[in-house]
Amino acid sequence: MSASFSNAARNLRQIGSSPVSWALALTILAIHWGVSAAGGPGRLPAQAWFETFALSRTAVLNGEFWQVLSYGFLHGSWLHALLNAVFVLVIGSRIEHMAGRSVVLATTLAGVLGGAAGHLALAAGGPGAPLLVGLSGGCMALLLLLTTLSPQSRMMPIPVSAKSLGLGILAAELILALTQLVMEIPGLFGFTIGNACHFGGGLAGWLCGRWLLRPRITLDRLRRDRARREAHRDARTRSD
Numbered sequence: 001m002s003a004s005f006s007n008a009a010r011n012l013r014q015i016g017s018s019p020v021s022w023a024l025a026l027t028i029l030a031i032h033w034g035v036s037a038a039g040g041p042g043r044l045p046a047q048a049w050f051e052t053f054a055l056s057r058t059a060v061l062n063g064e065f066w067q068v069l070s071y072g073f074l075h076g077s078w079l080h081a082l083l084n085a086v087f088v089l090v091i092g093s094r095i096e097h098m099a100g101r102s103v104v105l106a107t108t109l110a111g112v113l114g115g116a117a118g119h120l121a122l123a124a125g126g127p128g129a130p131l132l133v134g135l136s137g138g139c140m141a142l143l144l145l146l147t148t149l150s151p152q153s154r155m156m157p158i159p160v161s162a163k164s165l166g167l168g169i170l171a172a173e174l175i176l177a178l179t180q181l182v183m184e185i186p187g188l189f190g191f192t193i194g195n196a197c198h199f200g201g202g203l204a205g206w207l208c209g210r211w212l213l214r215p216r217i218t219l220d221r222l223r224r225d226r227a228r229r230e231a232h233r234d235a236r237t238r239s240d
Contacts, residue, residue: 014093014094014096014097015089015090015093017093017097018089018092018093018096018097018104019101020092020096020101020104020105021088021089021092021093021096021104022089024088024092024104024105024108024135024138025084025085025086025088025089025092026085027073028073028075028081028084028085028088028135029081029082029085031073031074031075032074032075032078032081035049035074035075036078041074041076049074050074050131050133051131052064053066053067053070053071053073053074054067054070054071054074054131054132054133055067055068055071055116055119055120055131055132055133056129056131056132057119057120057123057129060120067116068112068113068116068117068120069109069112069113069116071112071116071131071132071133071134072112072115072116072133072134072135072137072138073135074133074134075133075134075135076133076134080133080134084134084135084136084138084139087139087142087143088108088135088138088139088142091139091142091143091146092104092108092142094146095107095142095145095146095149098146098149098150099145099149099212103145103208103212104142106208107138107141107142107145107204107205107208108135108138108141108142109138110141110204110205110207110208111137111138111139111140111141111142111201111202111204111205112135112137112138112141112201113137113204114137114141114200114201114202114203114204114205115132115136115137115138115140115141115194115197115198115200115201115204116132116137116197116200117200118137118177118196118197118198118199118200118201118203119132119194119196119197119200121196121200122177122178122181122196122199122200123177123180123181123194123196123197132194132197134194134197136194136197136198136201137194137197137198137200137201137204138201139201140169140173140198140199140201140202140205141201141202141204141205141208142205143166143169143202143205144166144169144170144201144202144203144204144205144206144209145205145206145208145209145212146162147162147163147165147166147209148163148166148205148206148208148209148210148213149209149212149213150162151163151166166202166206169198169202170199170202170203170206173195173196173198173199173202174195174199176195177195177196177198177199180195180196181196
C-alpha cells in the first residue's frame, strides 16, 4: 500500500514539473476555449476556422499544406480536448523526465505529422468525408514512444508488457483503418474515429523511439572498432 502511494506521489510530482507537457495541454485547451467562445465548431466564425485549419485531403491537394500540422490543435468538443490534454500530461510528463523536454515536443509534432500522413493515405475521402481534428496522433506517438523506450514495463491495469501493448495498438489501429477504407465509411458503427491518424501517429512515435535507442557513435566505440580491425589485420598478416 505504501509503495502505491509512493508511486502516485512521484507521478504527481512528475506531472507538476513537466513544463512542455503542460504547455501542450494548456495550448489545446485555450484554443478550444476560443472556439467555444466563438460559438463552437458548427457556427461562424469558428466554422470558418475549421474549414481553414482542420485537415482535408481536398484542401491539402489544393496547396493548403499547413493543415497537416494545424489540425492537431483543434478539437471537436470539450471532451475530446480534455481527454487529449490529460493524456499529454500523464504520458508526456513521464517521457519528459525520462528523455527530456525536447523529446516530448519533437515526438508530439512528429505524431501530428504522422497522423496526417496516415489519414491522407488510409482514411476514406471524397464528398462528405469529415474534417480531421485533434491531437490524437501526437498522443499516440507519445504512448508508442513510451512503450518503445520501456518495453518490459507493465502498463497497468492491462497485464501485458509495454512492448506487446504498443505493437497490439498499432496492429489494431491499422486493421480498423483498412476496414474503414474498404467499407468507404468515415467511422465504424456510427462513430467517427481517426484510426488511420492513430496508426500514423503511433508509427511516428515508434520510429522516434527506435531512433533514440539507436547505437550511438562515441570516441570509445571508434577506438574499439579500430583496435578490432587492426587486430584482425595483424592476424591475417601473420597467417600469410
